[in-house]
Amino acid sequence: MFARNQRSSLNVDPNSTIADLPSHDCQVAADVFGEVVSTQFHERPDLPGVIVVDCDGSVVGVVSRRMFLEQMSQLYSLELYLRRPIRVLLEVLEADRLRLPSTTAVDRAVRQALARPPELLYEPLAVTYPDGSLRLLEMHLLLVAQSQIFAQINTTLNRQKEEARKYADGLKQEQAKVKEYTLKLQTEQLEVQRRNQMLELQGAKLSRQTHQITDLNERFVRVGEHLSSEGKQTFAEMMRSVDAICRSTNRILEIGRALSGELETVNGATQLIERVSQQVRHLSMQAALIVNRSQPDGSSSHLSGFNHITREIGSLGSQTFEASNQVNQIASRFRFQILELMNVARESESVAKSLVKRSQETQSALDELENIIGERRRPTTTAA
Numbered sequence: 001m002f003a004r005n006q007r008s009s010l011n012v013d014p015n016s017t018i019a020d021l022p023s024h025d026c027q028v029a030a031d032v033f034g035e036v037v038s039t040q041f042h043e044r045p046d047l048p049g050v051i052v053v054d055c056d057g058s059v060v061g062v063v064s065r066r067m068f069l070e071q072m073s074q075l076y077s078l079e080l081y082l083r084r085p086i087r088v089l090l091e092v093l094e095a096d097r098l099r100l101p102s103t104t105a106v107d108r109a110v111r112q113a114l115a116r117p118p119e120l121l122y123e124p125l126a127v128t129y130p131d132g133s134l135r136l137l138e139m140h141l142l143l144v145a146q147s148q149i150f151a152q153i154n155t156t157l158n159r160q161k162e163e164a165r166k167y168a169d170g171l172k173q174e175q176a177k178v179k180e181y182t183l184k185l186q187t188e189q190l191e192v193q194r195r196n197q198m199l200e201l202q203g204a205k206l207s208r209q210t211h212q213i214t215d216l217n218e219r220f221v222r223v224g225e226h227l228s229s230e231g232k233q234t235f236a237e238m239m240r241s242v243d244a245i246c247r248s249t250n251r252i253l254e255i256g257r258a259l260s261g262e263l264e265t266v267n268g269a270t271q272l273i274e275r276v277s278q279q280v281r282h283l284s285m286q287a288a289l290i291v292n293r294s295q296p297d298g299s300s301s302h303l304s305g306f307n308h309i310t311r312e313i314g315s316l317g318s319q320t321f322e323a324s325n326q327v328n329q330i331a332s333r334f335r336f337q338i339l340e341l342m343n344v345a346r347e348s349e350s351v352a353k354s355l356v357k358r359s360q361e362t363q364s365a366l367d368e369l370e371n372i373i374g375e376r377r378r379p380t381t382t383a384a
Helices: 034-043 065-072 077-081 086-092 106-114 139-293 300-383
Strands: 002-004 024-029 049-053 059-064 099-101 125-128 134-137
Touching: 024 034, 034 065, 034 086, 049 065, 049 086, 049 134, 059 065, 059 086, 065 077, 065 086, 106 139, 134 139, 139 300
Parallel strands: 024 049, 099 125
Antiparallel strands: 002 024, 024 134, 049 059, 125 134
């Protein structure tokens, strides 16, 4: 039986096995004459050899085209082997006994085939299949398959090298970016550390300022309490002083009004004295006229006494008039001083009223200060 695997082209990859390659299924019985095998080689130029099997189907050996033709080219070989069973020729030939399973990888099959003796290097390979069948594989097809696999591997390697180069270039760029990012990150970390140090310094400064503010607050509270206490005492004393001033001012005003009344009385008495003085002067003048009109025979002693009385009356009138003038001057000066005293008393009263108003404002400020102190004490107590 002669048959051939119908594969026109090689379709292999690095994972291919020899089962994926075209092979020949050419078997002959061991008792077939040599001329039958010669006819097959002549009719089928692509046939690499034949598989010789026994009558029970067991494989006896493989006769390759090259060995058959070499043997037939010797002297008397045609007459000796063509008309005799092929078994005879197989016993003479040094047949290749290498058999590979169909699951053998192409590269491994090439290595095992090239490990044969030099005279058997290009002999076809016997391939056994899982179903027990045996096929012949040409050595040059195996080498072609290996070369195609090597080409594919080389192409893959070149592509992987190019991808690796691109990846390396990209990796270099990424490493440069990582380096740049690392520098930026280090710079940012230094900046963060610097800012943290500044924050720590500011926090320490703020803590010190807080303690200082707390101390100032406590001092303010103590000073406020002291001011509040002293202010209340001062305010009470000031109110008492203001009340005394007001009472003194009222008393001065009352005395001024009383003095004004008395001054009016003095003015009335002064006016009365002036009228009396004028009347005395008038009487003195009339007495003088009477004396001058008296008769010449009057007693000189009597006239002398009357003149003396007249002069005394005139002198008394002059003194009375002068005293009246002095009293008027004193009354005028006294009136001016009373007016000035009353003006001073009114000014004192105005100042006292203004002081009372300011004292009330001071009291309001002290009350507000006490409220502030109380508010400041409450958070301190809560914190404690």
